[in-house]
Amino acid sequence: MPDDRAARTTVVRGAGPHDCPDTCALLTTVEERDGKPVAIRIAGDPEHPTTRGALCTKVSRYLERTYHPERLLHPMKRVGRKGEGRFVRVSWEEALTDIAARLQEIAARDPQRIVPYSYAGTMGVVQGEGMAARFFHKLGASLLDRTICASAGAEGLTATLGLRTGPAMEAFADAKLIVFWGANAIASNLHLWTFAQEAKRKGAKLVCIDPYRSLTAEKCHQHIALLPGTDGALALGIAHVLIRTGWLDRDYIERYTLGFELLAERAAWYDPARVAALCGITAAEVEQLAHDHWHIRPAAIRLNYGMQRARGGGNAVRAVASLPALAGHWRDAAGGVLLSCSGMFNWNRAAVQRPDLLAGRTPRTINMSTIGNDLLAADPPIEALIVYNSNPVAVAPESAKVAQGFAREDPFTVVLEHFQTDTADYADYLLPATTQLEHTDLHGTYGHLYALANDPAIAPLGEALPNSEIFRRLAAAMDFTDPCFADSDDAIAAQALPAAGPLGETCWDELKQSGWQRLDVPERYAPFAQGGFGTPSGKCEFTTATLPAPDYLPPYEGPTSNAELAARYPLAIISPPARNFLNSSFVNVQSLRDTGGEPTLEIHAQDAAARGIADGERVRVFNDRGSFTLAARVTDRARPGVAVALSIWWRKLARDGKNANEVTSQALTDLGRAPTFYDCLVQVARAD
Ligand SMILES: Nc1nc2c(c(=O)[nH]1)N[C@H]1C(S)=C(S)[C@@H](COP(=O)(O)OP(=O)(O)OC[C@H]3O[C@@H](n4cnc5c(=O)[nH]c(N)nc54)[C@H](O)[C@@H]3O)O[C@H]1N2
Ligand SMILES: Nc1nc2c(c(=O)[nH]1)N[C@H]1C(S)=C(S)[C@@H](COP(=O)(O)OP(=O)(O)OC[C@H]3O[C@@H](n4cnc5c(=O)[nH]c(N)nc54)[C@H](O)[C@@H]3O)O[C@H]1N2
Ligand SMILES: [Mo]
Numbered sequence: 001m002p003d004d005r006a007a008r009t010t011v012v013r014g015a016g017p018h019d020c021p022d023t024c025a026l027l028t029t030v031e032e033r034d035g036k037p038v039a040i041r042i043a044g045d046p047e048h049p050t051t052r053g054a055l056c057t058k059v060s061r062y063l064e065r066t067y068h069p070e071r072l073l074h075p076m077k078r079v080g081r082k083g084e085g086r087f088v089r090v091s092w093e094e095a096l097t098d099i100a101a102r103l104q105e106i107a108a109r110d111p112q113r114i115v116p117y118s119y120a121g122t123m124g125v126v127q128g129e130g131m132a133a134r135f136f137h138k139l140g141a142s143l144l145d146r147t148i149c150a151s152a153g154a155e156g157l158t159a160t161l162g163l164r165t166g167p168a169m170e171a172f173a174d175a176k177l178i179v180f181w182g183a184n185a186i187a188s189n190l191h192l193w194t195f196a197q198e199a200k201r202k203g204a205k206l207v208c209i210d211p212y213r214s215l216t217a218e219k220c221h222q223h224i225a226l227l228p229g230t231d232g233a234l235a236l237g238i239a240h241v242l243i244r245t246g247w248l249d250r251d252y253i254e255r256y257t258l259g260f261e262l263l264a265e266r267a268a269w270y271d272p273a274r275v276a277a278l279c280g281i282t283a284a285e286v287e288q289l290a291h292d293h294w295h296i297r298p299a300a301i302r303l304n305y306g307m308q309r310a311r312g313g314g315n316a317v318r319a320v321a322s323l324p325a326l327a328g329h330w331r332d333a334a335g336g337v338l339l340s341c342s343g344m345f346n347w348n349r350a351a352v353q354r355p356d357l358l359a360g361r362t363p364r365t366i367n368m369s370t371i372g373n374d375l376l377a378a379d380p381p382i383e384a385l386i387v388y389n390s391n392p393v394a395v396a397p398e399s400a401k402v403a404q405g406f407a408r409e410d411p412f413t414v415v416l417e418h419f420q421t422d423t424a425d426y427a428d429y430l431l432p433a434t435t436q437l438e439h440t441d442l443h444g445t446y447g448h449l450y451a452l453a454n455d456p457a458i459a460p461l462g463e464a465l466p467n468s469e470i471f472r473r474l475a476a477a478m479d480f481t482d483p484c485f486a487d488s489d490d491a492i493a494a495q496a497l498p499a500a501g502p503l504g505e506t507c508w509d510e511l512k513q514s515g516w517q518r519l520d521v522p523e524r525y526a527p528f529a530q531g532g533f534g535t536p537s538g539k540c541e542f543t544t545a546t547l548p549a550p551d552y553l554p555p556y557e558g559p560t561s562n563a564e565l566a567a568r569y570p571l572a573i574i575s576p577p578a579r580n581f582l583n584s585s586f587v588n589v590q591s592l593r594d595t596g597g598e599p600t601l602e603i604h605a606q607d608a609a610a611r612g613i614a615d616g617e618r619v620r621v622f623n624d625r626g627s628f629t630l631a632a633r634v635t636d637r638a639r640p641g642v643a644v645a646l647s648i649w650w651r652k653l654a655r656d657g658k659n660a661n662e663v664t665s666q667a668l669t670d671l672g673r674a675p676t677f678y679d680c681l682v683q684v685a686r687a688d
Helices: 059-066 092-109 131-139 151-161 169-174 190-201 215-219 231-245 250-256 260-268 272-279 283-295 313-327 349-353 368-377 399-407 467-477 489-496 508-514 563-568 590-596 605-610
Strands: 009-015 025-033 036-044 076-078 087-089 114-118 143-145 177-181 205-209 222-224 299-303 336-338 365-367 384-388 412-417 429-432 441-443 450-454 516-518 571-574 600-603 618-623 626-634 642-644 681-686
Touching: 009 450, 025 450, 036 059, 059 590, 076 092, 092 114, 092 384, 092 412, 092 429, 092 467, 114 131, 114 143, 114 368, 131 349, 131 467, 143 368, 151 313, 169 190, 169 299, 177 190, 177 283, 190 205, 205 215, 205 283, 222 283, 231 260, 231 272, 231 283, 231 313, 250 313, 272 283, 283 313, 299 313, 313 336, 349 489, 365 368, 368 399, 441 489, 450 508, 467 489, 489 508, 508 516, 563 681, 600 618, 605 626
Parallel strands: 114 384, 143 365, 177 205, 177 299, 205 222, 299 336, 384 412, 412 429, 571 642, 600 626
Antiparallel strands: 009 025, 025 036, 076 087, 076 429, 441 450, 450 516, 571 681, 600 642, 618 626, 618 681
């Protein structure tokens, strides 16, 4: 980028690191102060076709987050009890030597007793599972099943389409019907929303399917407030009407789909009246959705992960993903369904993560979504836990068990972090990690078709180090001598880009120069216009070799599956992302927390009145797993029977030191072994 010598500023290209489909192209302005580069401004790249110069509220505060007075700047060692959060500063040398000795001692007995715990605090290829994965593979540590977010939907989508992809984000501007299905785009996919706005101005109809009148729902033409976890029934109801009325692209079905007869047989049972009763909506709403899905073309469904966090999440995604093929919408670049396009970024993961370092060993796999149970009862026990890019004490379900597990004297716990989070409080060693402004990375995305490079804009603050460097040094301390442990971050990024990869011939140096580049896909990207699905049959598979036609599985916690439980705990609670937080990241940024206020429970007037709850009063939310308190907000944004606690708060920043995961369960979804955060029954009462 051009240097402005007079003002001594430079602009450095970067990428939004967060677990967000938008993965923005960033421009950070850096000024030289006392010989040190200081980031003074962060902006979206106006040239980047999906960022278009705009950043969300959170990422525009990335400098406030990076220069936060509470940033961890030095390695620290625990002095108090576990969980107390009292530490003393130590040198890197002391920390790494001691950690290596502890891990070696455990590994000598059984390396599987060491468990990595990480998710998408950064989505970077290098600072995510890069050097870290090499380290754990060499060690022979337990493998981690990274299911906490998307694996039910990913398995459902892959079963049906064979490839995680869909219409391009920009193409939504050309759709005439856009259905936001379990997707609060204004909060969690802002740039797609701007394309939908463009479509709206050109006459498109926008529909939102969400139990909650989210920011997005209130801006759509129609909002269908179904009960949580009932999406599979609704999708099958739409299929029912399409089939009954013959609103079918028979040519497309004939050529490019598999299992239509069995899907039709299944859908026959889901007539609109029955679906209406299951979903808590009207039969007319089901009919209307089907009518629109056939008559308004092209139709694009923005499906998001909000609807797969219940027992039947995988089947529900399969059912929804079947709809565009029935109506032939894939023929158009602005038609089809987009849940994720992460399948387009097929990096050379084996070169980056080096599973060959396992050398024939087959360690057990720990499911990150049941870490509460695993910490308390895994056999063999978890003796060491190394946490990076995640805050499990705040985000994993059934917090009481998670916190109890972390509070045990054993396991030996190492946390790599920017801040002293709820999880960091339990660390034996707390190691300071760099932010996106301070390290190198390569990014794919799950929401658009551009790969991005992230160049460091400033030097690491204090003694912070990139995750990659921490694992590099830890490998050295453990005497791991394989040459791959000496690879630089640039080398790892370059290894991720194979010659015939998603970027064609582009190499890492070129990507760093340009900052971002479109994948090697046609301008008019209509992935399944002529079939070409990634499934074994090459077709859209309504049924697969192993799965019958998708069905509706009622929530674990609901009147159908468990009437006794529903009688005691009659309200469903959902805890979707708050606009100004990114999962539990940014909760400690004061300006964002100020906008967020305090944790609130949105509850319908009818449900509030039945419990004598007035607006603003403190309420206790509880079930057999636990309880937490927050301020009631009486509102018709929440439908009757459903309470909403926007999340994910840091426990220690809430008045009672708890958050919504006190009540969520460790039950897993039908496909993908994923958590069921939004399949949760509670009772609510006044706190006093
Ligand atoms: N601002 C912000 N953006 C984020 C995040 C964040 O925390 N904050 N998190 C990021 C991450 S990790 C992810 S996975 C994505 C998530 O992105 P989304 O999937 O869009 O996020 P959610 O908010 O989980 O779900 C969206 C909507 O689904 C609704 N919902 C809940 N249960 C159901 C249901 O059973 N059926 C239907 N139809 N709708 C339901 C919720 O009320 C919510 O309004 O967002 C990413 N972007
Ligand atoms: N009740 C409820 N619970 C939920 C959800 C919900 O909707 N409701 N959503 C679920 C979903 S979709 C997800 S994805 C998970 C998210 O859960 P997590 O993946 O744990 O996400 P965050 O809470 O953002 O925590 C990420 C942490 O990584 C740190 N970090 C960021 N970059 C780096 C880095 O470069 N190095 C290191 N060492 N650390 C870094 C951040 O400071 C932050 O503390 O939560 C899940 N939990
Ligand atoms: Mo997520």
